[in-house]
Amino acid sequence: MASESKGGLGFLSAPPAAPRLSDGEVAAKYPRMRGQVFLGIFLGYAGFYLIRNNVSIVSQIFKDHDIMNTVQIGIVANSVLIAYGLSKFFMAMLSDRANARYFLPLGLALSALVNMLVALVPVITASVGLFATVMFINGWFQGMGWPPSGRILVHWFSTNERGWKTSIWNCAHNVGGAGVGVAAAFALQNWATSPDDWRPAFWFPAIIALVVAIIAFFLIRDRPEAVGLPPIEEYRNDPAKVEMTDDEVEGMSWVQVVLKHVLTNRIVVLLALTNVFVYTLRYGVLNWIPVYLGDYTGAEVSDGIMGFAIFELAGIIGTLLCGWVSDKVFKGWRSGAGILFLAGTGVAIALYWLLPSTAPIWMFYLLIALIGGLIYGPVMLIGLQAIDLSPTNVAGTAAGFTGLFGYILGATLASTGVGVLIHNFGWDVTWIVMIVICVVAVIFMWIVGRDERKLMNEREAQASATE
Structure with a gap:
């Protein structure tokens, strides 16, 4: 397997390999770390769904109280979708060279802050264009969730087990999707100051997402080699379907790769x-x-x-x-x-x-x-x-x-x-x-x-x- 490409991303760059632990330490630490990082990306990815596109949750409030009509709601909601689709690719190019421990929580925290701004700065929602632009930015930060999760899955779980593990992790979006409904309903019921007050459905899930980001930071580790463990292919004696040698990477820029x-x-x-x-x-x-x-x-x-x-x-x-x-x-x-x-x-x-x-x-x-x-x-x-x-x-x-x-x-x-x-x-x-x-x-x-x-x-x- 080729070594990690140098990231050039400052503090976000993927960490170097740590000195290899003894066989006894590897045997004791590897299973625990695998469970820990998996929990980190599961909770972290579920957290993104708490704040992905909360416009749809409060769309009926917008419509009933003439805050926005259905066309305007669609414009704002679609801005998130388009940004997410683009970001999922472009942010992935950074994520493959970045430390997943920093990358995922950072994206989640930034997305949470955008949602809090939407709730706390009235001028944002006074203009459909500005609202759509801010939600586009939110969608861009949302693209920082899948790539580092995929990086964790490919580095910590080998080919013959990755299908089952990925399918379990993929259910995080259902957990987060259900969670935002519960959180938004609770917030509106307890903190909405009037029937047209939609803001608690944005700021309360955002606070939860910030907490989740902190938890994810403490749970996630970038890859086994960064904590002194052997590559997963070696640990499970299960080679990857596709490998790139160091000779193939030598002399190639990241764009060329x-x-x-x-x-x-x-x-x-x-x-x-x-x-x-x-x-x-x-x-x-x-x-x-x-x-x-x-x-x-x-x-x-x-x-x-x-x-x-x-x-x-x-x-x-x-x-x-x-x-x-x-x-x-x-x-x-x-x-x-x-x-x-x-x-x-x-x-x-x-x-x-x-x-x-x-x-x-x-x-x-x-x-x-x-x-x-x-x-x-x-x-x-x-x-x-x-x-x-x-x-x-x-x-x-x-x-x-x-x-x-x-x-x-x-x-x-x-x-x-x-x-x-x-x-x-x-x-x-x-x-x-x-x-x-x-x-x-x-x-x-x-x-x-x-x-x-x-x-x-x-x-x-x-x-x-x-x-």
Whole structure:
């Protein structure tokens, strides 16, 4: 494995390797440290969701009290989404050279401070343009959460266990998403001074996030070598699928490394394109659940909201199951699990479309749960594959690159594109297009799978040759 590239980021730079501990100290310290850093990134990443886009939580207050109309709310909310998609890639390029112990808590603290400014400085929300700009900055700081978490996962957990560990960590966003609802509701109930006072829903979760940032700082360590432990591949005797030697790095600038191993890396580019279709499926179903149930079945708004919640909750189960399947059933061949879950998603969408409008609502809920549970597996897997199938010192950048495509292109297609389809062609054409997108996603995942299998075979051959 290549040594860490020099960061040139001052106090944020990745720490050098510490003197190697004795075998006895390694045996005692490694398991404890792995649990500690995992808890750090789980809590830290959940903390980001407490303050990611609280505009959506108070949107009804904005609308009912003429603070902003729906178009203005959409502009502000989308500014966070766009910034996050961009930042997830660009901040990842810094994160791969930075100390994860500093990088993640710093991003969380900065995002918390932005949310507190929104709540405490009235002039910010007096202008939609200024509000959107400040929330864009918030979205940019939000991009400092995933990359250092991915760095921890790739350095502290080896290939044959990383699927299960990543799937557990990925549930942090569900924990944080649920937590912000509870925190905002509690704050509004106890500290709102009037019916139109939305500010507690921003400053109270921000205070919690600041506390979480401090906890994360004390828990996280950058990589095993920085605390005197051997690389995870050596500790678990489980070599990485892709490695970069020191000779390959020598003489190359960081930009050249990223260009070669991310931007022109066939597998990473294919994963990024696959992510466009996966995100289109995810949000193309999720965002339109209330509208579809209302249009097709005459369901109440509350029924649609319930379907929305079911989709997200089922995602937790599906994510965990997909991670376990990719480790235990497919033995680290992530594409196999991705193909299985995407094919299942296509079947579930078809059943959702073909279910008679007179069917009981629980049958629609069941299919919504199946779609949510199945699609969240590939959502998690693509980020995992990006860090699995790229050298460790650019793993975060590779994952950020796939996220850039998912958020900027996939989420846009799912909102604007699907909206245009529904408006101009109706639901039947919309669902047919979604099924076609699912088929295309399977094809892309299959192509990635061939390359992944080749890398796995080469790794096994090298391991056998050294025995």
